[in-house]
Every structure is written in structure tokens, then in C-alpha cells.
């Protein structure tokens with residue numbers, strides 16, 4: 001495929017954070033779904049991928065001036081429960097960019113710090129969603145509003161609580177050696193981590209978060225988002241679907257003749273019972289030795 005700065009593939013974005021900070025709920029808000037309430041004990045136990053085509057993103061951001069160069073965004077949800085370090089590690093290894101979700105009422109928690117380590121080890125750019133702003137006492141919601149105009153409508157006491165909690169979070173990030181700033185004060189995306197206040201319940205700040213992701217990927221990562229001709233693929237999930245047998249991977253069943261990069265794809269094929277989530281997917285070409293490639297996958 002051609003390598004062209006104007007022809008970018010969809011970035012892969014991973015959502016990481018401590019348990020119950022609202023990762024799945026934020027995705028539910030964007031998708032207009034209700035996955036979170038269907039989860040056992042409200043706990044995510046697997047990696048899930050959702051593809052947002054650019055047209056779906058546009059309807060969520062409501063800014064006519066925004067220019068879109070990416071065809072869409074593939075978002076990977078991960079569990080925050082402490083026992084799923086392996087899934088967080090797998091999710092973060094797949095992504096170009098990440099959203100680290102922090103509960104504004106709790107600040108940085110153990111799995112926030114673990115997620116931070118994963119992101120720094122892989123030098124993955126990320127933004128921080130300071131979620132659950134609606135839980136601040138006296139918060140008056142304006143559904144799906146942009147954050148700054150919502151904040152302007154709050155009482156002085158709520159604004160002060162917000163400033164207080166934000167300062168504490170900034171301090172906690174500083175203790176981890178990171179410069180965190182509210183995204184609208186961020187003048188240097190390469191040096192500072194952007195904080196975007198959100199509520200997955202009222203939708204406030206969610207348009208800001210999406211805009212920030214789109215801008216960050218387009219401005220800072222276009223080199224890494226140009227199409228590559230080699231396949232880079234990982235098995236996310238192995239599951240049995242009636243009528244299809246054992247399938248691998250995720251998302252709704254759509255029949256494709258050809259797929260362009262960064263899509264969640266469901267594969268139906270014989271012998272998939274033996275597929276293992278987390279392993280790589282390789283393509284056997286005419287000049288390849290199948291046994292050699294098999295050894296390569298097994299060595300992971």
C-alpha cells in the first residue's frame with residue numbers, strides 16, 4: 001500500500017485505568033450502548049474492540065471546523081481489576097495512543113500507576129480522562145456539553161472543588177515525574193499530558209475527549225499511521241458462536257472482501273478451537289515455510 005501522509009490508517013486507541021473508573025461506561029456513552037450493566041458484577045473481564053468510522057466520530061464532536069484525516073478510530077477496552085495485568089499489557093501493546101481513565105473523586109490508584117508504567121515502557125502517547133465530574137457535590141449537568149461551558153455554569157463551590165481535585169491529581173502525576181495540565185491549558189503536547197474532565201453518565205466532556213484524541217493522533221503520529229503493506233494482527237478473543245462454530249476476534253459480523261488496517265475482524269475457519277487469545281496472526285505467503293511461521297507463533 002502507498003505511504004502517504006494524507007492517507008492515514010485508523011489509529012488504535014486503548015482505554016486503561018483502575019477498576020470502576022468508568023472505562024466501559026465512557027465507551028457506552030460514545031456507542032450509545034449499555035455493555036457495562038450487562039457485565040458480571042459490573043467488572044470487565046476481557047479485551048473488547050469497537051470501530052468508530054469517522055462519520056460516527058463527527059456526529060459526536062459537533063465542531064464544524066475540525067479537519068479529519070483519519071478514516072476512523074479502533075478503540076480497545078481493557079479491564080481495570082488487578083487480576084488482569086496480562087490483558088492490560090496486551091491491550092497497551094496493540095495501541096498507538098491511549099486514554100488513561102482516572103476517577104476524579106479517587107485520584108491515582110494502584111492500577112492507574114501500573115497502566116502508567118505500561119504506557120511509559122512502550123512510549124505510547126496518552127491523554128487522561130478525569131472521569132465522574134458529575135459526582136462532585138452540587139454539580140448541575142448539561143448533557144453532552146463541552147466541559148468548559150459546563151464548568152462555567154457551576155456554582156463557585158463546585159468550581160472550587162473541581163480546581164482542588166484537579167490540583168491534587170496534577171500533584172500526584174508530578175510525583176510520578178509527569179507534567180499534567182488541563183487540556184485547554186496545554187501549550188506543548190509533546191511535553192505535557194492533557195487532562196480532560198468527563199462524565200460518562202451525563203456525557204459532559206466526552207466531545208472534548210474525542211476531539212483531543214483525533215487531534216493528537218493526526219498532529220503527532222501521522223508517520224506511524226501511514227498504511228503498511230505487512231499484516232500486523234493479534235488474536236483478541238476466541239469464542240463459539242452458534243452456526244459459525246469457533247470464531248476468533250470481536251465486533252459485529254460483517255462480511256468483507258478485503259480489510260484495510262486497524263479493524264476488528266471476526267474470522268471463521270476450521271481448527272480455530274486451538275487459537276489462543278494474545279497470539280499473533282501471520283499470513284503464509286507463497287515463499288514462506290509454514291512450519292517456520294508456526295514455530296514463530298508458538299514461541300510468543
Ligand code: GTP
Pocket residue numbers: 017018019020021022023024025026036042043044045078079080081131132133134135198199200201202
Ligand atoms: P472495569 O472494567 O471493571 O475496570 O471498570 P470500568 O473502568 O469499565 O468502570 P465501569 O464503566 O464499569 O463503571 C463503574 C461504575 O461507575 C458503574 O457503576 C458506572 O455506572 C459508574 N460510572 C462510570 N462513569 C461514571 C461517571 O462519569 N459518573 C458517575 N456518577 N458514575 C460513573
Ligand code: MG
Pocket residue numbers: 023024025043044077078079080
Ligand atoms: Mg470496564
Ligand code: NA
Pocket residue numbers: 019020021042043044
Ligand atoms: Na466496572
